[in-house]
Amino acid sequence: MKYTFSHSFATRLSIYVLSFTLIIFATIMALFYYYSQQKVTGFAIERTHGLLSNIATEISGQLLSVETTVNQSVWVLEKNIDHPDSLHNIIESVVRNNQFIVGSGIAFVPDYYKEKGKYFMPYASFKDEINGEITYQVLGSQNYDYPCMDWYLIPQLLKQPYWSEPYYDDGGGNFIMSTYAKPLFDSKGELYAVFTANISLTQFTDTISLLKPYPSSYTYLISRNGSFLTHMDRSKIMNETIFSEAFAKENLAQEQIGHEMLAGHTGTMRFNNKGVDSYAFYTTIPQIGWSVCTVCPSQIILQELDNTSRKIIYTFMVGMIALFLIIYSIIRRLVSPLEKFSESAREIATGRFDVILPEVHSKDEIKDLHDSLVFMQHSLSTYVGELRDTTASKERIESELSIAREIQMGMLPKIFPPYPERNDVDLHAILHPAKEVGGDLYDFYMDGNHLYFLIGDVSGKGVPASLFMAITRSLFRTLSQQVLSPAKIVTDMNNSISDNNESNMFVTLIVGILDLETGKLKLCNAGHNPPILIRPDGQVSFLEFKTQIFVGVIEEFAYTEDETTLEKGSKLFLYTDGVTEAENTDKELYGDEKLLKTLSDNSTSDVRTTVNGIVDSIAEHVKEAEASDDLTILLIQYEPGTTNN
Known part of the structure; x- marks a missing residue:
């Protein structure tokens, strides 16, 4: 890839260097101008006040000579x-x-x-x-x-x-x-x-008018009441005062200057003189109480400094252009191997690990980059070979896991409604593994008028849990035949699983038998989440049945069962902890309260709608968060009536 001049590394680095240089120069120039301005202004004030002092002294001397002449003539008059x-x-x-x-x-x-x-x-x-x-x-x-x-x-x-x-x-x-x-x-x-x-007063006019410390400056003389005695504009002499001029222009600064002069003060003030930023230098003539003032535009005072500053800036800009060309040329020559390395790196990225890199004879960072690219070539070649083998192995594992998932899901009932010929019971179930295969399970079957059902959660996840789940489901089917006691079924399953359980895995279970003629429900809870009963009137609550130890932990443990009778229209909601412990991105759990509320909101819906409502509610809570556990739900609705055979 060829880069344009404005996007090349040499151009950008040159601009960075020049920008930093420009910032330093601008800072130095600003400080130089500031201190020079103070110095020039101070010199102007000192020089102008010196000239004013000379004028005041000269006028005072003239007035004193007049007084002396009169005083010396008094004795002749008296004689x-x-x-x-x-x-x-x-x-x-x-x-x-x-x-x-x-x-x-x-x-x-x-x-x-x-x-x-x-x-x-x-x-x-x-x-x-x-x-x-x-x-x-x-x-x-x-x-x-x-x-x-x-x-x-x-x-x-x-x-x-x-x-x-x-x-x-x-x-x-x-x-x-x-x-x-x-x-x-x-x-x-x-x-x-x-x-x-x-x-x-005409004899002062020439003297005052000759006082021009700077071009465009002028000097005037005022009397004790502020009247102009001399002025550049002769029409103002004896016709205007310094205050009438200030009031006409609404110039408060000039008015203040007038008060300072009439008070006999000596000083300097910066003010706006008819739209021009100017300085006023004033002093008094104590012999007679008059004051003399020189007005000078500030631009004139700083004119020489501004001219010098402009020359410095122009010289610097020419130097910057020359410096840019020199720096760009040097950097371009230094980084030219990088362009060749870039082309080689792109070829390496396409899989050509045997591409020949350009030779580098220097002993600097460019040489280090060359050696790093050589090392990268060998490393990538080795890594790609290993990755190819790893990918093939991963594809085999994923294929096997896919088959295992199909086998696992094929073991579970997945046709709903499962008994369309019966109108006394309806149920719906879902199982969503967190990984390819999971450890949750549910199962049910009909034996006459008895509905056998199971829901469980194996400890752990993945392939071991799925194998343990398959064993648990098979034991349930085998050990529950012709047995009307959930406690006995769980006890026998526990003895079988605990025997030679070297992996120390266990499973939480709820095994239940529902007599569809009487509504009698027998249930054994082995460490599982308590089931929830949805009554015909819409009330939702947990079944307060005894919770016992997990299956597969203690051999020969005698499990007991609880019994209750379901009313017509009742629903039994069974689930794994993947429902209540579903987390969102803020690590907030779905929780029991939200589950009960969602079930209450869907209490009048059929089993499929209710289960889907729970799943949607969990998805809304979890949003973008990754599933942390398997999600399993089994919902049974009891509707006693005439069975269609």
Whole structure:
């Protein structure tokens, strides 16, 4: 038989080896990717937070320089407080001396200078930063009521410097700015002015936008209330907060990121950013309470690792294909003798024990297989010869057993009804040996108006039991002639069987004589199952007769008999222990209770139907189990009436 490539041993063994290799590689690759992912992610977190820390430090430094410039200018202001027209020199100097300050002013409390009117706030700002041209103006009017503005009120209430929330200063700087406001107090502790320095948020935009740790990442800056100060999408600046964006997308993770940033925390969080798995790296700028955050897709962080992993996998797959071809070639060469051995084995199986096996020169398992096949050839040749002789002998024995079975069954009455000319008695019997021949027996004959009957069970099975059964039946026929006492018949049978019984076999017997005129029943039970009486009214019960010793055990034992009178329509049920001890596959016995119930259910049936009902019931109980004992039944029905002669 030629095997296809996909079914050959070499192919399957190669696949098994490669499958095991693939499992090991997949396990190693998974561990490598997992630990590499942890390492790459950790490096990304450390690197990005380092860049954010630098940005935060840079912005903090810029803000600190603004604060320092203002603080250092306070003493000049206080020195010239009585000369309001000279104050413009101070604020112009503040603007010129700090590159981050785009405007500066001194907002005096209302009516501080009576001659200047209610509002007086000298303010200087760059008109043209390229040329360094500064414009000066005095702010304060009903339209620019600065005492009501946050940058004025909050430091007044807090009595300490304050960085304002970013705002658009219409009438002052006319751009988005944040103001550092330092409250000034007189010797009595009364506020007399707020010294301000403005910074433009546009100067942070470039700095923040340049922070791109990875391609496709972006960085934004938020204020203390969560407003976007810088963002990749410029339409969000000062128009949206981090929370409005989170609420619009129902993004709880982004909302949590916003709370963490406003709380001044530094950290990393993985979240879903508009359908893209991303990382958020955030930190605070403690100088002003703002927070900066970098958002980066996780795929970008792991892109290099994924590319490297794919290269490794592709290289491995090419190697697997090459390895498969090499392994297949080697295994194919090693197992090629097996195909020849297979062909030789099939020829040996057909009976050709002299087939020449292929030569093997190696000293391995293939050589052992060759030697085993040679040994098998010689063993099979010898075994077949012996089997041929054994089969012939078995066939002779089976033929002899078949003849013995025919002889044994021929000794028993098997024509039913046996006395069709009589209507005062009817009976039916069956005998099913467990083997070819058995040790059960039944017999009956009519002598005038007396019905002689016998049922027995020889110890053991097979041929010895069948011979013992034949002797027992012959003795019954010989010794019962003209004898009206079952006890005498059994006693004489026991004496004959016990004499020279070197095999120590025995038989259980019930011998009975039924007077068909009177219904008188005499019965001797020699160790057999008690008979069952089925009364005309359907009641079923065991006959409580005395049970005596087996026949063939003790010579000269004097047996006794019991006597009863049968009513018209009564039935006498006799059987061997093969009925009640029939076992099913669960080793459960048929039992007396089931036998009595089945007889009760068939009490109104004729003898043939009743016997067949018992046999069917036993078969239903036993099912597939093997018969464990011979099965014998004899059923006699007494119906006294006119005898047809």
